[in-house]
Amino acid sequence: MIAKTEAACLQDWRKELLVNAYGNVLEVGAGTGANLNFYPDKIKKLIISEPDEFMRKKLLLKLDDSSIKSHEIQSFGMEDIDLPDNSVDCVVSTLVCCSVRSPEESLKQVYRVLKPGGLFLFMEHVAAENNPSRLKWQNRINPIWKRISGNCHTNRETEKYILEAGFKIKQITKASMRKAPAFVRPTIRGIAGK
Template sequence: MSKEFKNNTIRGPINAWVFRVLSGYMDRLFGKSKRKLFKNHPEMVVEIGPGAGANMRYLKVGTRLIAIEPNIHMHANLKKTAIKYGIHLEIKEIVGESIDLPDNSCDFVVSTLVLCTVDDPEACMHQIKRILKPSGVFVFIEHVKARENSMLAFIQNLIHKPWHWFFEGCHTNRNTRQLLESVGFSRLELETYNSYSPFIPIIPQVRGRAIK
């Protein structure tokens, strides 16, 4: 999440409530993809920007989750969700650009609809790659910049400012696909697709796995 929105006393609680309310709908929208990506995950998972904990439903009971979540207004919901799903939760109130985990220390890192919000996505991606062990896996679902001169691109550009203000600093038109391709993973399995919903600015999306 952008530092601009970290601990914001107005937008922080609003976003925490919105994320909790939308959890079920987002499961219907992205759940099938997430279950496939999270399958056979290890005992410890690092998640960048878990929000209210929507992804915990896809983790095995007893999983240790290290949650990189700078928005303190999300933490109460994170803890409640961890209890609900039997997850051993550790919250780190830091941003994705400055993860305080050792090099080559993690087997599995998750990011879903988060890279759009960080101030420096390139730095965040390099942090993810740094903490992954050799052959470690980064799984992702992210919305991306639409094709130039398309109607989707027009809508993304038109609504960017209010969307950015309301949704944790989200950039509707960030070229996250290009970013993922540029980081230098040994293998990148990436699919671009359209999951249509009322949230038109976050169409299209990419999903996949990156192997260090």
Template sequence: MLHNGVEPKTQRTPGWYQRFFAWMMAHGNADYEAAMRDRKQKLFAGVHGNVLEIGPGTGPNLSYYPHDTHWIGVEPNPYMHSYLKQEAERVGLDIEIRHGTAERLDAEDNSVDAVVSTLVLCSVNDLEGTLKEILRVLKPGGQFFFLEHVAAPQDTRLRKIQNWISPLWQVLGDGCHPNRETWSVLEKVGFEKLDYENFQADAVPALVSPQIIGVATKKAK
């Protein structure tokens, strides 16, 4: 399990588990965040203006945003919200939290300069639908900034393990798919430009160490 935020299936996920998951995210990812600091600083250097972050969880990304950012977070787990507010106060960022899911964003068409997702696309119910929603809310020329753990290459030992453990991992991780080929959907969903790199993350279990980081750009009109 390695997430900022998740897409809890509210019909099936009990409140006690959502509360526990929020606590775990607030206290359990420090080593990963430290390992990712340089990569995140480089990625977030291009984020500006009206920004929508999907599944912001407990707010590990808030410290990277400029203080003049108009930040909106769409976070479906209500127990994450208090952690988000505490972190925003700590870093001095004004935020707006909206309850909802990534598959149906509470935002107008062509309304934001950037969308951000870190460790979220692994757990959305509909990956293609989520990416189409991101395209919908981005302004022409807007950019999608992402950092996600993904499937290992086909036919590798790690991929076989990911495939084997995936059903259990989805239960323990509230929907997380360790073997999701996120890059393949990003490549075909309709972004005009897609730049990303693959890397092996430190300070995480091998199961979720294959990761991608990059930027997808919506076509400018």
């Protein structure tokens, strides 16, 4: 299922988003490294974090094979980013805010570690804010879906949490994630600035 979605849209979206990464970059919830091929040469260092041990092992292998020379792997979650205030130029989160324990706390942490002027690059599936019948369906399926899919919530209002954390949204695209189940199709992706 995810392979079809990757081919239908996610690969293009990752590429388009990550071209904006620069300097010292933190990627949170990196999974097995789906973004690694898309980082531009202008990044100085990649700090990449994944709390799941199994995924982290695969990520490590992929990282060693990648063209990213300066990198550091970490296990902290998005709510507990173990980095100093104002220390990174960019933070990347793709399909992670749906699964964290607390999106509010996670986004506050992202804001904290970004330098003033730094960028948060995001791509997330979200609540169907302009489609009440789909939102109703998302709310109904959420309790089951999060239990069977690693705490992935179908109905998170991630844009609201980004704004509440203090970010200014510089660019946002709302699009349907093709070849995905209807209840996870609404997405947002873009750039928020500190």
